[in-house]
Amino acid sequence: MDIQVLGGFTARLGSTRVAPTAPKPRQVLALLALNEGRPVPTATLLEELWGARPPQSARATLQTYVLRLRELIDSASAGSTGPPGRTAKQVLVTMPGGYLLDTGGGTLDFRAFEHLTNEGYRAMAAKDRPTAARLLHAALDLWTGPALADVRPGRHLDVQVRRLEESRRCALDQRIEADLFLGRHLELLPELTVLVERYHLHESLHGQFMRALYRSGRPGEALRVYQRLRCALVRDLGIEPGAALQRLQRSIRASSDAPHDLARDARRAPAEVA
Numbered sequence: 193m194d195i196q197v198l199g200g201f202t203a204r205l206g207s208t209r210v211a212p213t214a215p216k217p218r219q220v221l222a223l224l225a226l227n228e229g230r231p232v233p234t235a236t237l238l239e240e241l242w243g244a245r246p247p248q249s250a251r252a253t254l255q256t257y258v259l260r261l262r263e264l265i266d267s268a269s270a271g272s273t274g275p276p277g278r279t280a281k282q283v284l285v286t287m288p289g290g291y292l293l294d295t296g297g298g299t300l301d302f303r304a305f306e307h308l309t310n311e312g313y314r315a316m317a318a319k320d321r322p323t324a325a326r327l328l329h330a331a332l333d334l335w336t337g338p339a340l341a342d343v344r345p346g347r348h349l350d351v352q353v354r355r356l357e358e359s360r361r362c363a364l365d366q367r368i369e370a371d372l373f374l375g376r377h378l379e380l381l382p383e384l385t386v387l388v389e390r391y392h393l394h395e396s397l398h399g400q401f402m403r404a405l406y407r408s409g410r411p412g413e414a415l416r417v418y419q420r421l422r423c424a425l426v427r428d429l430g431i432e433p434g435a436a437l438q439r440l441q442r443s444i445r446a447s448s449d450a451p452h453d454l455a456r457d458a459r460r461a462p463a464e465v466a
Contacts, residue, residue, distance in 0.1 A: 193265075193283060193295040195225045197302050198356070199336030201343045205268035212264060215344050216241050217257040222343045224284070224293035226352045228300060233290040240346035258284060258291060301334050302356060308334075309363045312370075321370045328367035335360060361391075368400050377404040388417065392424055399437050402444065411448040415441065 193210065196202040201222050203211040212218050223240055224232055237254055238246045247253075262280035269280070278296060285292045308331035315324035339356040340349065364387075371380055384401040391397055398421045405414035418433070418441040425431050432438070 193293075193298040195228070195295065195298065195300045196336075197222065197226065197300075197340050198305060198334050198360075199338070200341050201225075205265065208268035210261070210264045210268050212260065214260075217260055218343055219346060219349060220254070220257050221261055221293075222340055223349055223352075224291060225295075225300070226302070226349075228293050228295055228303075231287040231290045231292045235289075236348055237291070240348045243346065258286075305331050305334050305359070305363075309359065309366075312363070313366060316366055316370060321373045325367060325370035325374060328363050328370060331363050332360070332367060361394075365396050365400075368397075372400060372403060372407075377407040380404045381408060388421075393421070393428060395421065395434055395437050399440055402440060406444050406447075411444050414444050415448070418444075 194202075194204045201211055201218065202209065203221060203225065211221055219240060220237060223237065234251065234254065238250050241254065242250055262284055265280035265283050269278075283294055283296065285294055308327050312324045312327035312331060315321075315327060339353045339360075343349065345353055368380060368384070380400070381404055384397065384404055387397050388394070388401050398417055402414040402417050405411070405417065418437065421437075422433050425433060433441075
């Protein structure tokens with residue numbers, strides 16, 4: 193079974209979709225997919241579907257959802273033109289106190305994302321920025337939209353979605369760092385323009401935008417980016433920008449106040465801007 197969660201939720205056996213359209217069975221399969229290879233307790237599934245107070249019929253209803261999922265799996269297996277596959281009970285396994293999804297070595301996009309980002313972080317730590325940029329670009333290209341965009345999450349799926357989105361932001365941050373080091377500041381400007389609007393309180397992204405603008409010979413705009421962020425942080429959170437961003441702002445301002453050649457300064461930027 194091949195599973196995609198980095199965008200809309202899709203589960204396939206061969207070319208046949210097995211992800212149900214009904215919201216609650218879809219939740220069940222999504223939660224099992226994100227825990228692929230690990231048992232998910234029945235209590236966790238019940239809380240995901242109905243919260244802290246499931247109805248008396250909840251366990252029986254959950255069993256009905258599992259039966260429906262197995263029917264979809266068996267139907268997809270029967271329609272396959274390849275050799276006989278595993279039964280639905282071997283894919284969606286009943287365990288003591290819960291259920292386990294075994295994809296049988298299928299592709300899972302979130303696992304591929306984790307592998308690529310981990311390799312990218314190792315390359316960054318080794319100061320191999322070209323390799324880091326390539327790996328992190330590949331990881332982020334797996335995303336087609338917000339995680340589980342078409343699944344209504346309960347408590348447990350919501351935690352998983354937030355975890356995935358935070359992992360995406362971390363990978364994005366490191367990919368931009370690698371691209372900046374490689375001198376791709378002009379290429380980054382359109383993307384960073386959108387990102388700072390989307391994440392209007394994200395200091396790291398604003399710092400990267402400021403550095404890209406400075407290196408592109410636009411220090412005044414870099415300082416205005418800082419001022420907009422500062423106003424938003426004070427207004428929304430009652431805090432000032434962090435020390436690193438303040439140092440970056442002072443460095444750009446000091447460089448802008450002195451007579452200089454912007455093209456030269458972009459090449460020989462202060463440490464905070466480089």
